[in-house]
Amino acid sequence: MSILVTGARGRVARGVVTRLLAAGHSVRIAGSDPTELQPPAGVEAVRLSLREPDNAAAVLRGITSVFLYAEAAGITAFVEAARAADIRHIVLLSSSATNTPDPQSSPLAASHHTVEVAVAESGIPYTVLRPGAFATNAIGWKYQLMGSGTIELPYPNAQVAPIHEDDIADVATAVLVAGDHLGETLDLNGPQSLSFVEQIAILADVLGRDLPFVEVTRDRAFAGLTPYMDAGYADALLDLWAAAVDPEPVSGTTEAITGKPGRDFRTWALEHRADFAIDPDQRG
Template sequence: MTVLVTGARGRVGRAVLDRLHAEGLPVRAASARPDRFAAPAGVPVVELVLNRPGTFRAALEGVRQVFLYPEPAGVDAFVAAAEAAGVEHVVLLSSASVLAPDAESDPLGAHNLAVERALAASGLGTTLLRADAFASNALGWARPIGAGLPVELPYPEAHLAPIHPADIADVAVSALTGGEPRGRAVTLTGGQSLTLRAQVGVLARVLGREVAVETISRAEAERQMSRSMPAPLVGSLLSFWSAATAGPAAAGDTTRSLLGTPERTFHQWAVENAAAFTGN
């Protein structure tokens, strides 16, 4: 009953892999470059590239559960191969962006919708983890904070309920092993609504020094963000932040509501990742 973990280089995928392995469950990591992936001792790593169907058969052999990272390229062929291989259940790391009214035209929403729909059209059991804002998105501020510079934000009063990636991993492992929310579609958030300015404030308190916030124009934010992100995704994210200034973010499901364990806070994430903001 092997579990295949895709996206194992990511924070959530790696946490899922480590948890399953620590529980003594048979798990396999998938990577486009298996020679460059350092898996835990005893965990096999296989090549899997979603736009190369020739990599599917070996990756899926003997697999009954899949933790799937959302990539629409080749997903229809992958789903067909999973069915043929005898896969029983897929836990998808999706996005809350699929719930937006304009999801089909929004780049991020459409990206995740394509994968959700491919799974819905299959005979596979499916759990959809529609994660909202990640606490780890704050790592985008590591460079200016580490250099003692202001954090430049176009919408500092945007409200989010950031979720700790470890919470997503806990929910995913529960679903993969037969617990909640197996077979359901859930929207995952943290337990507290915080503005982007407030998140910077949490980091400042953890670091023990002031961190300034500077409001910049949307055009300037587009210019800066386009250096490391495709332009359509930049526009999508900025529009999301703009809409989020309307008021506190609504909480969705958390580890507390699904698993009966307290959700991790943004403060906890900041403490765990403080070294990333020191500039060393």
């Protein structure tokens, strides 16, 4: 089996590559700038822009399965090339945002939904992975601490079940290798629903230092988000947090597919302590 992993700079994709190689599979990695990919020994890194996949036919030559990041702009051309290449299985990394009743109207969901539909209608066997909040999103708090010394939370009690990126990689690899769960959409999240306040408390305990936080208005949070994302996306994200008043149900998909319990947020925090190191010279 020869597998193409797209978006190979991403944490999940890198985890998939490591696992596939350990299992003895041939891997090709792709990104818009292959010089930034740092491929493992023996792995071919190629250029593939998912927005404009003009060379997809060449990239897919000799490939049997694909781990695909969601990118709506070039998806029609990509699936046409995948059909022509007789790809046997696409495992698509999508988002739980598409679970909304009208995903095409949601800035959080629309792009992912477009890709899901294109893949499902392509005639190529597929599996969709819909992870919820990534545990690694917590790294964003580091930059608030570097700036003002305080984490700003518009909805401190919003509940999510953060998923470890390694659990997503484990599930993706298992599905790619087994070639099963065809035509299925798999919802993925972590093993425990936590509020943002509870996540910060776990991080503080792991790091051995206080992580001060303050509740702020929606308008202030919006102003803090829009330098880094589209305004519509920021509004939709704030709506999502505002509505997350109840614990998020745990899907249990990771354990069902891999046979191992999902990694909890404390495990993630212990493994990512170095990501929260702050040089005094970096403070705002």
